[in-house]
Amino acid sequence: MKSILKHHLVYTNIAIFYLIVSFLTRIILLFHPITQSKFSGLEILKIFGFGLVSDLFIFVFVGAILWLYLMFLSNSKFKKPYGYIILGVFVALLIYILSGKSILSEYGGVLPEIGIAFVSLKTIFFAALLFTEKFRKQIRLALFSLTIFLFVLLIIQNAVSEFFFWNEFGVRYNFIAVDYLVYTNAVIGNIMESYPVVPLFASVGILSFAATYIIIIKSKSYLENLPNFSNKLKIIGVQLLLLVSALFILPAITSQQNSSNVFANELQSNGLQKFYKAFTNSELDYFEFYETLPEEELAEFEAIVNMNYKNNTNNITSEGTEIKKNVVLITVESLSEEFMKHYGNQNNITPFLDQLAEESLFFTNLYATGNRTVRGLEAVTLCLPPTPGESVVKRKDNKNKFTTASVFNSKGYTSKFLYGGDAYFDNMQDFFGGNGYDIVDKSSLKPNEISFSNIWGVCDEDMAKKAIQVMNEEAKTGKPFFNHWMTVSNHRPFTYPEGKISISGTAKSREGGVMYTDYALKQFFEMAKKQAWFKNTVFVIVADHCASSSGKTELPMDKYRIPAFIYAPGFIQPQKIDKLVSQIDVMPTVLGILNFKYQSKFFGKDVLKTNYIPRAFIATYQDLGYIKDDILTIISPQKKVKQFDLIQQKNETLGTEYSIFYEEKQKTKIDVKLKKETIAIYQTASHILKTKKYEKLNR
Structure with a gap:
């Protein structure tokens, strides 16, 4: 001892x-x-x-x-031949990382440099200890x-x-x-x-x-x-x-x-x-850190919140007959609006999406709720505002929720989540599998179906082909289908098959990632148009979030603006919607277009209804923002509240529906009504999740 x-x-x-x-x-x-x-x-x-x-x-x-x-x-590891074998392993590992073909290089960013620095130092120090026995004690000390x-x-x-x-x-x-x-x-x-x-x-x-x-x-x-x-x-x-x-x-x-x-x-x-x-x-208790309103005062905001604090269901009606068309929702990785020609980009990196937007119901003034994929998935699946902490997707209590799939499934649809990577990443398999979706991910593809893959999964082209295969099989059942496909290629390390676009995959550039995803989506739609089910399908394309989130203020609006459009030739007339819209409104709008009648728990609203009031939600993990009436209200922990006047910046080169860039100028006097409205919305959303009132309805 x-x-x-x-x-x-x-x-x-x-x-x-x-x-x-x-x-x-x-x-x-x-x-x-x-x-x-x-x-x-x-x-x-x-x-x-x-x-x-x-x-x-x-x-x-x-x-x-x-x-x-x-x-x-140890001293024994420096004895022959062990010391030389260990040094050889270090040198081989260093050569492997320097080759540019290691898993660190595949991921990209600063990881290869960190790996090279770490292994280089280990190699140098081990060599010094091995070959300079006279100074070994001093070096080790x-x-x-x-x-x-x-x-x-x-x-x-x-x-x-x-x-x-x-x-x-x-x-x-x-x-x-x-x-x-x-x-x-x-x-x-x-x-x-x-x-x-x-x-x-x-x-x-x-x-x-x-x-x-x-x-x-x-x-x-x-x-x-x-x-x-x-x-x-x-x-x-x-x-x-x-x-x-x-x-x-x-x-x-x-x-x-x-x-x-x-x-x-x-x-x-x-x-x-x-x-x-x-x-x-991954949770932050709203009621401990944020300002709240008394329950009786919350009643004043029920129409705005679209939700009752105690009874959080709404009866969605329609005068038309329900239309059971297939729905394909494509959430595109990191697709900022600034990549599109419509918003002033001159590099022609999204030629297909630029064209598709002109043929679609195009939301030109729409905002993502957050700046992570799981937040975007939460927005289009649960259709509720972001709440403090991590997305519901990554929380323990993330199953049996009221989702877009639960609505479609109640109408006789089959629902699937398609993802080119491993669905266990970011808890997606747990979330979608626990909320009525069948999952098709990288593990579902046979070796001969994979032409290219990187750290994030198979390239978008491979997943596009798999999606067509899956939908062809679904069409044979005679049931309508709802499929949600999450793309992966527009993500670091931005690698993809060579010879597809004008930017080489070895460049590992963001523009290349955007252009390749655009190319892959074009291939998907060209294949889809040849299928019998195409004319009976509504396609929804929306970004999960922007490519960057940093800015001059806590919530820079231009880092949350994303493109979104609904495409169904012969069914939906091309139109530009320049109203202020939130990512949580996309799917309730699609359900409205299909004249679905259902009991809803969604905070999101049908944008095409005459009673729609423009507003949007943007947030980090702790700063919760609410945009309305050209004012951005931000509530934060320690019961802090800030407001910014949104001063539109004119751009003569853009159409009026795309000239929606703002300077955020902090207000010296708080608009109390908007402050309370913001608190009411986020407090209600947090309460409903905390008290487990956002569960799937039993039918």
């Missing part, structure tokens, strides 16, 4: 440092001005007692990375010191982050912290503008260097007497025992966060544990 403790010296010293920092963090948060609460003696004991146990076992998980690093420290410094820096940086998060929200990490990882640029900009960055980071750096120096002085004897294989097995056994214990102890400790005092529960918890929970749960 003594030898095991000796060989746990480094791990133990860093664990003690982490526990001290966590203890000091609790004290600082306890006495923070925002912690406006009194605590009983029992609550104080639980805060620091249970808090200490939580911290200890959280470190058991986080520290596993450290002890894995320590276990691989330098690398050891760097590793300890990184751990210490992360511990201190986490404590500082927890302080600022508490300073803003009065809680430990929640889904907003996860959101901050997604919107890193905006967060860094906010920090740069809000805090004295140079003194802050300088202080963190000085503390980290000082703590690292102390830990190394107390721990470097570990390097002089590395554990042998037998001792390493014992250490691994102890660590595994601690990990297994943590799996049982942490849930028991968490269950003790049961005080009626919210601050007591938050202080007792561990920030990293809460971050992990937020990351896996």
Whole structure:
């Protein structure tokens, strides 16, 4: 046991440092001005007692990375021939990544550069340790010191982050912290503008260097007497025992966060544990962080919300006879309106879609609800406004909802979700499979049906051919079908088959991705026109979201505007709709065109009805926006509200129906009516989801 403790010296010293920092963090948060609460003696004991146990076992998980690093420290691996074999493996791996044909290169972005940098450093350092035995101790000490410094820096940086998060929200990490990882640029900009960055980071750096120096002085004897294989097995056994214990102890400790005092529960918890929970749960409680209205006041907005707070069903009627045409919904990956010629693009990268738009019911002023695929899928499937946190698609409670498929299925349709990638990605298989869709994804294609694939799946052409095959089989059954196809090719790494378009797939350019998807859609429609079912089918084409979401304001409108059109030659007359429209209105409009009569829970509305009131919803994971009457209202956590006047920017080169670019100028005086209207909509949507009132209707 003594030898095991000796060989746990480094791990133990860093664990003690982490526990001290966590203890000091609790004290600082306890006495923070925002912690406006009194605590009983029992609550104080639980805060620091249970808090200490939580911290200890959280470190058991986080520290596993450290002890894995320590276990691989060895002198024997540099002996012949092992050292040369290991070096050869590193060199081969580096050559593989440099070849440009690795999985990292397939995905694209900065991943290949990160991979090259990491493997290069590992190769260089291993070679230095292998060939310079005389300086091996010094090199190893330098690398050891760097590793300890990184751990210490992360511990201190986490404590500082927890302080600022508490300073803003009065809680430990929640889904907003996860959101901050997604919107890193905006967060860094906010920090740069809000805090004295140079003194802050300088202080963190000085503390980290000082703590690292102390830990190394107390721990470097570990390097002089590395554990042998037998001792390493014992250490691994102890660590595994601690990990297994943590799996049982942490849930028991968490269950003790049961005080009626919210601050007591938050202080007792561990920030990293809460971050992990937020990351896996993907939800943010609207009623905890956003401004709300009394239930009696919500009644004033029922007509606007299109929903009653308690009874959330509407009777959709039509004077015409129901038309049981097939419906094919195509959500196109990252298709910003700015790619189309109609909105001023001169590069001719969407020639087919530009032509198809002229032959369709074309919504020229339509906005996506979010900036992720799962948010777009939520909008056209559930037809409800975005709610705080992650899309419903990725939540645990995502099945048996009221969806477009549930309406079609009630009318005798078969419903399918088609996706060129693996449907398990982004929880799509769980969501669509649990909501009345049959799934056709990459796994459904035979090897001879795949001409090209990348990290995201088969190219859009391959999936277009599969879609035609699937629809031909469906047509033979005599039942109408509703199929939802999600494209994949207009996504990083933007690779696709060569020789199809004028931009090479090796260029890995966004414009190439857009042009190839446009080309693939043209091939799909050329094939579809040859099928017997084509004339009895309504095609709906809409982007899932824009290609980019960053801008000057929290919710830059031009980063949410997307094209959408409904195409059915001989059935739907070409027309341009320049009303303000939301992505959640697309499918209710299609159902209206088909004269469907049904009980609805949709927040989305039929845009073609005379009583339609133009408005749109745009959001991030936490900023919820509502566009109406040339004003953008944004509600945010901490019960914040902002409003912007939307000042139209004229563009003489565009038609009036496409000249819809705005400057967002913040209002100094809040329009109270629009503020309450915004709150009423998002509060109602959040309430209905939370109370499980958006479930499929039993028939």
